[in-house]
Amino acid sequence: MKALAIDIGGTHATCAIVEDRKILISKHLDLDSAQGLITVLPLFVSTLHDLLCDAGLAVKDCSGLAVSSCGLVDSTRGKILSSPQKWEDAQGLDLNAWCQREFAIPFRIENDARMALLGEWYAGVGQGYTELVMFTLGTGIGGAVMMDGKLLHGKHSQAGNLGGHQPILFTGRQCMCGNIGCAEAEAAGWSVPLVAKDWPGFQNSRLAKEPQVNFEAIFRLADQGDAVSQEIKDRCLHIWAAAAVGSVHAFDPELIIFGGGVMKSAAQIIPFIQDWVIAHSWAPWGKVQVRAAALGNDAGLLGAIPLLNS
Numbered sequence: 001m002k003a004l005a006i007d008i009g010g011t012h013a014t015c016a017i018v019e020d021r022k023i024l025i026s027k028h029l030d031l032d033s034a035q036g037l038i039t040v041l042p043l044f045v046s047t048l049h050d051l052l053c054d055a056g057l058a059v060k061d062c063s064g065l066a067v068s069s070c071g072l073v074d075s076t077r078g079k080i081l082s083s084p085q086k087w088e089d090a091q092g093l094d095l096n097a098w099c100q101r102e103f104a105i106p107f108r109i110e111n112d113a114r115m116a117l118l119g120e121w122y123a124g125v126g127q128g129y130t131e132l133v134m135f136t137l138g139t140g141i142g143g144a145v146m147m148d149g150k151l152l153h154g155k156h157s158q159a160g161n162l163g164g165h166q167p168i169l170f171t172g173r174q175c176m177c178g179n180i181g182c183a184e185a186e187a188a189g190w191s192v193p194l195v196a197k198d199w200p201g202f203q204n205s206r207l208a209k210e211p212q213v214n215f216e217a218i219f220r221l222a223d224q225g226d227a228v229s230q231e232i233k234d235r236c237l238h239i240w241a242a243a244a245v246g247s248v249h250a251f252d253p254e255l256i257i258f259g260g261g262v263m264k265s266a267a268q269i270i271p272f273i274q275d276w277v278i279a280h281s282w283a284p285w286g287k288v289q290v291r292a293a294a295l296g297n298d299a300g301l302l303g304a305i306p307l308l309n310s
Helices: 041-055 095-102 112-123 183-187 192-197 215-223 227-251 261-280 296-302 304-309
Strands: 002-008 012-019 022-030 065-069 072-074 079-082 107-111 132-137 141-147 255-259 289-292
Touching: 002 041, 002 112, 002 296, 002 304, 012 041, 012 296, 022 041, 022 296, 065 112, 065 304, 072 107, 095 107, 107 112, 107 304, 112 132, 112 141, 112 255, 112 296, 112 304, 132 227, 132 261, 141 183, 141 227, 183 192, 183 227, 192 215, 192 227, 215 227, 215 261, 227 255, 227 261, 255 261, 261 289, 296 304
Parallel strands: 002 065, 065 107, 132 255, 255 289
Antiparallel strands: 002 012, 012 022, 072 079, 132 141
16 A cells, blocks of 8 residues: 655655555655745645656555644544644645645545554554554654554544643643643753753753753763763653653553654663653553654654554
């Protein structure tokens, strides 16, 4: 089975042709200067047609178009319900009608974290499981849940999707969602520079001299013995582990998958969270497994096949 796939982020997108568990051809697009999602739809069309031409395929060879999008998505109606400020016009777009007009093939859309989980379940580390939770650690913290082999959505399309907005610390930082002490407000890409700035001793640390305070710098300097970086790293590990335990108690998974750019340090992150989950979660039936995502940025694209088959 072949499919067209688009993975839309806040400042970038990837268009691809996928076949079963592999990506045949893809192209990364920089959308940083785009003004609204409607302005880039023609670019998606031309890029997909170029990819089809390069692959020696036609639209009729593909079973559908699957889109992975940041923000909350109503997959039943094929609508983006809310998205980062970059795509403020997304809620008013009829993407299914756009797909029919441009390609005349079936259309499906899903939230990017759910698509990543679908991809890992279908072609990655989640193969063989039916009860899974996934966290995507990046600028924010995304979440997705699969129960009985089906993605969890809920009446308002939020169920299992707000893993980064579990309240971890009720005396913590203000989150962009309005809550206090969310995992995302305490240990995500956008919040960790704010955490570091307020950390005792930060101004005299090696971390303060970095061009950017991010997870790469924190883990690198922690390994080199910078005390502040080590303390912030340990704090992040505990927050992510606490979120994992919360997901065990909420969703009863057999496997928890962590993905995102910070997984470059998976050798340090996964063993810590695995041990914490075993020690602190209530799972009398056995041990919940914790693993790093296997597919990286390809997961959302490879989720196209199971999404179109669902």
